[in-house]
Amino acid sequence: MQWALTLAVIAVGALTIRPVGLSGRGLAVAALFVVNSAALLARRLPEHKLPQHLVFTWLTLGIVAAAALMGVSSSGTSYLFAFFLAGHIGYRLKTAQALVLAGACGLLCGGVLYFHLGPGHHLLPWTLGLTTGAPVLIGIVNRSQRQAVRAAIEAAESAERAARAEARTAVLTERGRIARDVHDVLAHSLAGINMQLELADALLDTGDLEKVREANNKAHGLVKESLKQAQWTVHALREDALPLVESLTAMLASSGHRDVLTVTGTVRAVPARVTQNLLRIAQEALTNAARHAPGAEVDVELAYAASSTALRIRNGPATRRVNAGVGSGMGLIGMRERVALLGGTVTAGPVTEGPHQGGWQVEAVIPE
Incomplete structure (x- = not known):
């Protein structure tokens, strides 16, 4: 649209502005027409490639030429160049600069017509010259919208x-969670299975089939x-x-632990992430207890x-021979990571009093 308007103004000017020639006043009109056309075509130059001081200079020279x-x-329609350049002044320059330059445009054009500085003054009222700066407001509005x-x-x-x-x-958080779940399900159990299979392999050479x-x-x-x-994990992740x-x-x-759960407070729905992580913590604690x-x-x-959900798991001392096997040592770390993601805390340590004295306790508190 801007290209079409610019070319239309130049075309109409070429057809109507007179005199045009190769000498005298005709040459001056032709030269000024070329300068005005160039100033108008320069509106399409990219903004980021021209510094503000150069734009100000170019537009000042343009309104003088107009x-x-x-x-x-x-x-002819020479006044159209002033109108369109004034509009572009509002679009390209800051508001204060644009208003000053547009005012100068109106005063300059109005003065040319008012003081009869050329042969064309009788065709146009001097008040028209004053209004040539008015399109600056349209340019400012367009710049604001842009x-x-x-x-x-x-x-x-x-x-x-x-x-x-x-x-x-x-x-990344989900990857960390999956890594913890893989550890919880596989690390302990696979380590124990590997140890028993290695033991069986070593015992084959002794011939002790019972062992x-x-x-x-x-x-x-x-x-x-x-x-x-694994079934617990799938259930917890769903x-x-x-x-x-x-x-x-x-x-x-x-x-194998029936009727050992005690629930206190008012039962309410908790977010799925809280449920999943508390179940995984419970699974880790039960695995370690076993x-x-x-x-x-x-x-x-x-x-x-009122503002949190807490899970506490206690176990007493062992009543059978302990054969823990080899673990990864990442269980408690995984618990803390889970609870930290939810802004909670976890504590773990030996039980020093009560019926479970000599055992172990894990407690996780997750705020809501």
């Missing part, structure tokens, strides 16, 4: 960059326990998992407070 053309020509659109685009781009960064963070059979049975038991833990109390009850029952304190009693308490 006023001169109005005075030198005896007929800046508003640019600001909206930049805000959208910034929001998109922030969303991408958040998505990358979420991916080989015992190691093999332990390995089978660990495999069954691993499958059970977004449509049962509510926390029901899920925790089912987990305890499947691990490994380090076989045969011990287990007590689980789920407490709903």
Whole structure:
């Protein structure tokens, strides 16, 4: 549209502005027409490639040439150059500069006509010259709209960059969570299975089939326990998992600990992430209790407070021979990472009093 208007103004000027020649006043009109056309065509130059002082100089020379053309020509539409340049002044320059230069344009063009400085003054009223600076207001409005659109685009781009960064963070967080889940399900059990299989392999050379059979049975038991833990993990990771109390009850029952859950406070729905992480913490604590304190009693308490949800798991001392095997040592670290992601705290340590004295306790508190 701007290109079409610019070319239309130049075309109409070429057809109407007179006199045009190769000498005298005709040559002056032709030269000023070329200068005005060049100043008008320069509107299409990219903004970022021209410094402000050069733009100001170019537009100042343009309005001087436009006023001169109005005075030198005896007929035609020379005033259109002043109108269009004034509009572009408002678009290209800052508001204060634009208003000053547009005012100068109006005074210069009006003065040329008012003081009869050229042969064309009788064709145009001097008040028309004063109004040549008025289009600056249109240019200022267009510039404001352009800046508003640019600001909206930049805000959208910034929001998109922030969303991408958040998505990358979420991916990294999810990777960390999956790594912890893999550890919880596989690290302990695979280490124990490997140890029993290595023991069985070593015992084959001794010919003690009873001990080989015992190691093999332990390995089978660990495999069954691993499958059970895998089921717990899948259940805990599902977004449509049962509510926390029901899920925790089912987990305890499947691990052989029935009627050991105590719930205090008003039961309420908690976010899926809280449910998943509390279930994984419970699974880790139960696994450690079975490994380090076989045969011990287990007590689980789920407490709903006004602004938090707490899970406490206690086990007593072992009542059978401990054969813990080799672990990765990452269980407690994984618990702390899980709770830290939710802004909570976790504590773990020996029980020093009460019926579980000599055992171990894990307590996680997650705020809401």
